[in-house]
Amino acid sequence: MTSSASPSLKALAGVRVLSLSLNLPGPAALLRLARMGAQCVKLEPPAPVLTVPTMSPTDITGDPMSTYSRSAYAALHQGIEVQVANLKTDTGQASLQHELAQAQVLLTSFRPGALRKLGLSWDALHLQYPKLSLIAIVGAPGVRAEEPGHDLTYMAENDLITGLDLPATLYADMAGALLASEAVLQAVLLQAQTGEGSYFEVALSDAAAHLALPRSWGLTLPGTAIGGGHAGYKVYACLDGRVALAALEPHFAKSLCQVAGLDWAGIEMMQTPATHQAIAQFVARLSRAELQVLAAQHDIPLHTLSN
Numbered sequence: 005m006t007s008s009a010s011p012s013l014k015a016l017a018g019v020r021v022l023s024l025s026l027n028l029p030g031p032a033a034l035l036r037l038a039r040m041g042a043q044c045v046k047l048e049p050p051a052p053v054l055t056v057p058t059m060s061p062t063d064i065t066g067d068p069m070s071t072y073s074r075s076a077y078a079a080l081h082q083g084i085e086v087q088v089a090n091l092k093t094d095t096g097q098a099s100l101q102h103e104l105a106q107a108q109v110l111l112t113s114f115r116p117g118a119l120r121k122l123g124l125s126w127d128a129l130h131l132q133y134p135k136l137s138l139i140a141i142v143g144a145p146g147v148r149a150e151e152p153g154h155d156l157t158y159m160a161e162n163d164l165i166t167g168l169d170l171p172a173t174l175y176a177d178m179a180g181a182l183l184a185s186e187a188v189l190q191a192v193l194l195q196a197q198t199g200e201g202s203y204f205e206v207a208l209s210d211a212a213a214h215l216a217l218p219r220s221w222g223l224t225l226p227g228t229a230i231g232g233g234h235a236g237y238k239v240y241a242c243l244d245g246r247v248a249l250a251a252l253e254p255h256f257a258k259s260l261c262q263v264a265g266l267d268w269a270g271i272e273m274m275q276t277p278a279t280h281q282a283i284a285q286f287v288a289r290l291s292r293a294e295l296q297v298l299a300a301q302h303d304i305p306l307h308t309l310s311n
Contacts, residue, residue, distance in 0.1 A: 014040055014041020014042075016037060016040040016041045016042035016188075016192065017041035017042075018041075018043075019037075019041070019042045019108050019192055020043045020044075020045070020107045020108055020109075021034065021037050021042045021043070021107060021109045021110075021111060021188065022045050022046075022103045022104065022106075022107035022111070023044065023046045023047070023084075023110075023111040024046075024047055024110070024111070024112045024113070024124075025046075025111050025112060025113035025141060026048070026066075026069065026113060027067070027069050027177075028069060028076075028080075028155075028177040028178070028181070029113060029141050029178075029180040029181045029184060029208060030111055030112070030113040030141055030181075030184065031067070031069065031080040031081065031084075032177070033111065033139075033141075033181040033184035033188070034046060034080075034111060035080055035081075035082065035083075036181065036185040037185055038083045038084060039083075042109075042188075043085075044083070044084045045084075045086075045087065045103055046084050046085070046087070047088075047089040047096075047099065047100060048065055048067050048086055048087070048088055048089070049066035049088070049089070049090055049091070050066050050088055050090055051064050051065050051066050052064070065077065087099065100122075104129075105133070107136060108137065108195065109137045109138075109139060109188050109191055109192070110124070110129065110136060110137070110138050111139045111141070111184065111188070112124065112138070112140050112141065113140075113141040113142075114140075115142065115149060115150050116140075116142070116149050116150060117150055119140065124138075126138050126140075126203045130201060130203070133201065134200055135195060135199065135200060136201040137188075137191035137192075137194075137195060137201040137202045137203070138201065138202075138204070139184055139187045139188055139204050139206060140203070140204070140205050140206065141184055141207075141208070142205060142206070142207050143158070143207065143208050143209060144158070144208070144210075145205060145209065145210055148209070149205070153208070153209070155171075155174045155175070155176040155212075156171075158176040158208050158212040159171055159176050161209065161212070162209075162212045162216040163216065163219065164212060164216055164219070175212065175215055176208045176211050176212040176215070177211075179211035179212065179214060179215050180206060180207075180211040182211075183206045183210070183214075184206045187204035187206055190202070190204065191204060218230075229252065229274075229275075230252070233275055234252060234274045234275060235257075235274045235275070235276075235279040235280040235282075235283050236249055236250075236251030236252060236256065236257040236260050236274050236283070237249060237251065237252045238280075239309075240288070241284075242287050242288060242290055242291065242292060243289060243290055243292075244291050244311075245292050245308055245309050245310045245311050246308070246311065247287055247292070247307070247308045247309070248308075248309065249306050250305040250306060250307075251304055251306070254271045256303070256305060257274050259302045259303060259304050260283065261279070261283075262302070263286075263298055263302050263304070264282060264286040265282075266282055292310075295308055296308060
């Protein structure tokens, strides 16, 4: 995402965010906050004693993400001040309290029970640090927050898994990161209005449910215009790969039909089997390069893909 604002203008300049979050959603949110100008500090547990045989011990941190993908871990922590603190020790607790006293926002990804054991429940925090806001990333909301789960399970419960294939990316985690960064912005605004901190629970299952809303509205169900029923909004095989066509609106669909040699008879024709077949045959004869030229010449939204 780009911004037209001056690079020197950062919405969160002067805001200090402390994160205890591991894996993906919390660090991804923290990275966004850093890019908005926040001063971001992360406390990580010490690296585990057991290491992955194919990795050097120096490659592994207390964040499990460093064992899944060192490159992802590195990308997620650009511009983030990372400190090591074992919160189960007196020394680690002292480091935590030192950072809490300086922060405006605390970002966590523990289950509520774990937060309570660390003395980080909202009631305890708000009593000790009334101006501090807590953004708690959990798997599922409310009484389900103690349940185990992951991106894949939250996608599945919202009917966003197709067949036996894994999703192309970690949608619930990344959507959760967006909701968490949004919650930080809300907390900062509220603190400016009230002078007190706020508590926000961000559930990854809610993030997946948000992504699934178009499906729940019937917008993307099979056979609907965006669910494969519209001949101009589909993925087709072309001569040397695939093409994602997005000629949905009437003016785009009309341009597509014209270049495919079809007489335009109104948007209703895009739902007919004959139009589907004609466009599939037309596209199959063209290369990716030829399709890209046609798209530029006739203002047709498409993107070509390799096999």
